Amino acid sequence: MRTRILDAALKLFEDKGFDGTAVPEIARRAGIATGSIYRHFPSKDALVNALYREWKLRYSETVLTPPPESATPREVFGHYWRGMAAFAQRHPIAARFLDLHHHRAYLDKESKTAERKTHDLAAQFVAQGVAAGVVRPIDPMLLVALMTGAMRGLIQFAGDGELVLDQATTAAAEDCIWNAIKA
Amino acid sequence: MRTRILDAALKLFEDKGFDGTAVPEIARRAGIATGSIYRHFPSKDALVNALYREWKLRYSETVLTPPPESATPREVFGHYWRGMAAFAQRHPIAARFLDLHHHRAYLDKESKTAERKTHDLAAQFVAQGVAAGVVRPIDPMLLVALMTGAMRGLIQFAGDGELVLDQATTAAAEDCIWNAIKA
Amino acid sequence: MRTRILDAALKLFEDKGFDGTAVPEIARRAGIATGSIYRHFPSKDALVNALYREWKLRYSETVLTPPPESATPREVFGHYWRGMAAFAQRHPIAARFLDLHHHRAYLDKESKTAERKTHDLAAQFVAQGVAAGVVRPIDPMLLVALMTGAMRGLIQFAGDGELVLDQATTAAAEDCIWNAIKA
Amino acid sequence: MRTRILDAALKLFEDKGFDGTAVPEIARRAGIATGSIYRHFPSKDALVNALYREWKLRYSETVLTPPPESATPREVFGHYWRGMAAFAQRHPIAARFLDLHHHRAYLDKESKTAERKTHDLAAQFVAQGVAAGVVRPIDPMLLVALMTGAMRGLIQFAGDGELVLDQATTAAAEDCIWNAIKA
DNA sequence: CATGAATGAGTATTCATTCAT
DNA sequence: CATGAATGAATACTCATTCAT
Secondary structure (H helix, E strand, O other): OHHHHHHHHHHHHHHHOOOOOOHHHHHHHHOOOHHHHHHHOOOHHHHHHHHHHHHHHHHHHHHOOOOOOOOOHHHHHHHHHHHHHHHHHHOHHHHHHHHHHOOOOOOOHHHHHHHHHHHHHHHHHHHHHHHOOOEOOOOHHHHHHHHHHHHHHHHHHHHOOOOOOOHHHHHHHHHHHHHHHEO | OHHHHHHHHHHHHHHHOOOOOOHHHHHHHHOOOHHHHHHHOOOHHHHHHHHHHHHHHHHHHHHOOOOOOOOOHHHHHHHHHHHHHHHHHHOHHHHHHHHHHOOOOOOOHHHHHHHHHHHHHHHHHHHHHHHOOOEOOOOHHHHHHHHHHHHHHHHHHHHOOOOOOOHHHHHHHHHHHHHHHEO | OHHHHHHHHHHHHHHHOOOOOOHHHHHHHHOOOHHHHHHHOOOHHHHHHHHHHHHHHHHHHHHOOOOOOOOOHHHHHHHHHHHHHHHHHHOHHHHHHHHHHOOOOOOOHHHHHHHHHHHHHHHHHHHHHHHOOOEOOOOHHHHHHHHHHHHHHHHHHHHOOOOOOOHHHHHHHHHHHHHHHEO | OHHHHHHHHHHHHHHHOOOOOOHHHHHHHHOOOHHHHHHHOOOHHHHHHHHHHHHHHHHHHHHOOOOOOOOOHHHHHHHHHHHHHHHHHHOHHHHHHHHHHOOOOOOOHHHHHHHHHHHHHHHHHHHHHHHOOOEOOOOHHHHHHHHHHHHHHHHHHHHOOOOOOOHHHHHHHHHHHHHHHEO
16 A cells, blocks of 8 residues: 555656645555545655655665675776666666655655765765776766766656667666776 | 746746746745736746746757867867856756756647757767767767766756866866767 | 543543544544444534533533422522532533533534523522512523523633632632522 | 624634634635635634634723723722623624633634733722722632623523623623622 | 544645736 | 736645444
8 A cells, every 4th residue: 555655656756746746646546545645644745755765775775785895996887887777777767756856845854865875875986996096086076977967867868768778778878988987 | 027037937946846836936036926927928837838948048059059160079079068068057057947847747849849959969969970980889869868967967966066067077077978978 | 431432522522622623532532443433423423412411411410409398599599509519520621511512513402402401490490589589580591691600600710720619619609699699 | 805704704613613614614704715815814723813812802992991080899890891791792793702712722822811811800800899898808710700700691691592681681680790799 | 343544525725827906 | 017915726634434354
């Protein structure tokens, strides 16, 4: 039941935005009564936040797995890149939802903190790559912006049907972006 | 007057979204009466669409200027990249607004067409680069996705204050992304 | 069980009014499940009515006991007055509940009839006192209004903590009000 | 407009209680649209509080006029008593509204303070009467409870149609209650 | 019989839009 | 043209009542 609500909300929030989605609409799509939503979530705000955190967690579990100890920076990059692509491929709507909503006023502090963690991890990877001399020695945040932005571009184009996120495309993109950041 | 309305709407739509912004709020920020909005725009929907098109036009004028005839593909790329960066630097809120809203249901066909044009132009540039043997011979759409995505990453990080979009940063990013797409 | 429900409802209705009290709230205070209320009462309306009648009955049993045959009108008056005061002292919440709710739309005919009986009895006592020449020869309803009103004033002030309804206070009030109605 | 809303609310709150009255119902009775209520009052709570204070003020203006300097305690009593009766006669619904609602949870502090003032004034009058040796030397609050209670009894019976609050009735009641409290 | 999740009609409140001034 | 009060449909949320367990 809770899952059905979250699934309905995910689709609708991604499609029409938070404020553009009416609670009864979520209920209808979930196949339940309007009032039942409030048995599971105290408010619409609480619902988006729960949704956001749920998917951010799943995202972390998919993407932020530690790479093999022996991996070279290039391999570490590939590891994370393929993780992100795999997530976007398996959960395209969730990927777009996380992308579009990560800043909105209705997200509370805890939800926003989750976003930060990802950035910090990426910045850390870049810093290590720079130290190892295999990544361009420039502001790590810039490289993070370019990498995550490129991935978001992929997700968006895939969502719009202008691109298919298959193995080959993902691999080609990985190679391109590695070229962008390598020393 | 029309300009003040559009300015107020731009800031609010970017900040709180279309559905999250009330018309009287726009009026208040514009320093006029609620009803006056409707002297200039027949509806809230018409207002966003006008706003979107207005900025898309300015964007085109800034970014889509033809590069010098004699420019090499690398120079053409730099020409467009710097154009986009300059726009984002001068109009950060508008850049984010265009980025976030380009898909929303309240945008009508004409507004959405504007977006497509940019993509097509980019794809065309990529195709020419490929033909000239200086750009990677892969799906042009993929490269467009990576380029525009990377630029959006820049814009977003700049908006969040994690990055400053100055000359140096822009130039470094340009170099990175050229490496990503060059043959 | 039924008693626990009625006790919970009494307190809440007195405190927050009928419409201001939610059924689940009554259940919580009674320590049972919401649905269980409906095993004992077909509806919220039926519950107030049962509550009202229950207490009106207890009130009648406490207050409307026949005075000794040989009692003088003064003694009869004292008998009833002390009965009312005793009830208010022992059941302050019920006294206030009966006082505040005796007219509400959700009370059905039978409940309202109970109220009437008390008035009629009082009016009858007054009439007899008038006939005996010891009570002021004016509209009995006026005297009833003053007497019952005075008693309600006592109950209210006691409930608000501005007065303590002890033996002495009750006796003093009795003497005052007898002076008010005596010939 | 504001007045029409307050008038409609007065009648409905008195009749069905605060929680028993729906905002659209108030609007309908006032002959305006539901939303218009909120142009004049920020919330339903604010509306009752405004209503309560408005009438408490009028009540004070009618009832709490200073008696003639030279008035004896008996005359002072009559002055106030007739003031209250006149108010109840002219504004029977308001009188009942003030009576029934003076304690409810939705009234804020300022509204409740108004009630206290009346009591204090009455207690002060009683104390002076006691000092002059013409009022019973007992707890002034008790006498206040009896007086105001008796008046409320009158108002209630009048409202229920069991009594008519004319000159004669008011005068008779005044005499009765003076007998109740005089030394 | 007790339970409490589910229901959906009903509530307070907001907001895009209109229109008399 | 500008105004902002008035409108009423739409929204988030509540609550009396039901019913499968």
